[in-house]
Amino acid sequence: MKGDMTRGNTSKLLVSFAVPMMLGNIFQQLYNTADSIIVGRFVGKEALAAVGVANPIMSLVIFFIVGICMGALVLMAQFFGADEKEKLKREVSTALVAGTIFTLFLSVMSIMLSKRVLILTGTPNNIIKDADIYLKIVFGGLIFSFIYNFYSSALRATGNSRTPVNFLVISAxxxxxxxxxxxxxxxxxxxxxxxxxxxxxxxxxxxxxxxxYLKVPILHIERKELVVDKELLKTTINYSWVSAMQQTCLYIGKILVQGVVNSFGTDAIAAFSAVTRIEAFAIAPAGSIADAVTTYTAQNNGAGKKDRLKEGYRQGSIISATYSIFITSIIFFGGNLIMQFFVPETEVGVISIGVEYLKIMGLFYMLSALCNIFQGFFRGVGKPRITLIATLISISFRVIISYVLAPYFGMTSVAYGVIAGWMSMLCYEMIQFRSYLRKNMM
Structure with missing residues (x-):
């Protein structure tokens, strides 16, 4: 069966599934990164700062939607792995209808509250108007983000990671x-x-x-099949709210950290806007490998092939660690050149702040990659609460350390906070992973 990850070489399956998603994630980052580069180069650092301030608020809302789709993906992958086609179709219908209604409501609320949130995070007066305009327009198009992420998740659940990427490349x-x-x-x-x-x-x-609707009959919902299954809706919400809350907590933490950065002035805000875009590119491939582990684990868990779960985690970790070494060297030695994509070389203050931050962070990308693999594994086996708790632990360390060290280290305090968060998250996930193996696979 095409897209079946319950048989065959694990590393080959993960790589073949992850590579298209890596490209997809890279092009996904192009949406906001293109905005930042073009705005920073042709409008000015104030406009770059405005987009940077808006980004964590925008991401909070968008990745809440992504979290909902991730919860539905796990269920769809389990039904696909178990060859329960009727249940798969009912899950597609249920999640699509409920998700559409919720997204429209979220879009209206986000538009109404955007300026208030910007004020609460201490956004400087000289950039708050542009940041608010940017957010209101993006929030007005949230339904498109949901539809793409939903069908992308449905295709990935059935083992097709290539097609959504092709469409994403075109749109990027x-x-x-x-x-x-x-x-x-x-x-x-x-x-x-x-x-x-x-x-x-x-x-x-x-x-x-x-x-x-033209090529994938198993995901094609006819009008007569458009129903909301109450039991599946409950299960979907049970999976999705945890994934959504995880994304929400992550970006609430980022908004709080943005509040620290906002206190350092326009140069620091512009630099932080640039480095967050750079980091998004740097860690996206590791995230794609983790998503591959999620689908692989969910399908094998649904098919009852418990013996393949540990192998999926092991191979995913090896691939992610190898990639992390590669990207660390690029970021560490090429930070100055990369920063100049975002602002002219005459903006010495912005560039120096960004380079210092990147050199610290780049040394620890492997921690993030390994955390992501654990996250992918736990999502796949239906333990999203573990991923939520891990994220809460990480964000707590990130925010507290950033605020405590800010008076002494400036923007690099944020780097130290993020690194401490990754370390704490990894420790918790390792403990939970060993506990899961003892209870379920020994």
């Missing part, structure tokens, strides 16, 4: 082109960047819908 290229047109030609500034992002997301969503 369109996003860059529209950024240049709206910002350089029409001079729409930050608003132009947000509009380009929404249009690109809409295109990726439409392409996913067309593909599923």
């Amino acid at each position: 290229i369109i996003n860059v082109v529209l950024d240049l047109i709206f910002i350089r030609v029409f001079h729409w500034g930050v608003a132009g960047a947000a509009i380009a992002t929404v249009v690109a997301q809409a295109i990726s969503a439409i392409l996913c819908i067309l593909y599923v």
Whole structure:
């Protein structure tokens, strides 16, 4: 059966599944990174700072939606692995209807509250207007983000990680082109960047819908099949709310950390905006490997092949660790050059702050990669609460240490906080992993 990960060489399955997702994640980052680069180069560091301040707030909402889709993915993958096609279709219908209604509600609330949140995080007056405009436009297009992420999750649950990436590549290229047109030609500034992002997301969503309805009968829902199964809805919510809360806690922590950075002034905010984009690119491939582990684990768990679960974790860890060594060397030695993609070389203050941060963080990317593999494993076996607790522990260390050290180390205090968070998270996950193995596989 195409997309079946319950048989065959584990490392080959993970790599073949993860590589398209790596490309997808990289192009996903292009949405916001293109905004930051083009805004920073052609509008100014204040506009770059505005987009940077908006990013964690925007990500909080978007990744809440991603968390919901991740919960549905685990169930869909389990039904697919167990060859329960009827249940799979009912889950697709249930999650799609419920998710659409919730996303529309979330979109309205986010638009209403965006400026208030910016004020609460101490956003400087000179950038708050642009940041609010950016957020309101992006939040207006949330439904497109949900549709793409939902169908992308459904395709991945059935072992197809390539098709959503193809559509994402197309829309990411369109996003860059529209950024240049709206910002350089029409001079729409930050608003132009947000509009380009929404249009690109809409295109990726439409392409996913067309593909599923034309090529994937198992995920194609006829009107008569469009139902909400109450029992499946309860199970989906049970999985999804934990994943969504995990993403929410992560980005609430990032918003709180952004509050620390905001106190250091425009140069620090602009630098932090750039380094967060760079880091998103750096750690995205490791996240893709973790997502591959989730699907692999969920399918094998659904098929009752417990003996393959530990092998999936082991091979995923090896692949992630190898990648981390590679990306660490690039970030550590190339930080100065990479920062100049975001601001002109004359912005010495912004560049120096960013380079110092990147050199510290780059040495510890392997911790993040290993944490992600554990997260992927626990999501796959239906233990999302462990991933939520691990995230809460990590975020708590990140926020507390960032605030405590801020008066002494400036923006590098954030780096120390993130590293401490990864260390604490890894320790907790290792303990839980050993406990799971003892109870279920020995």
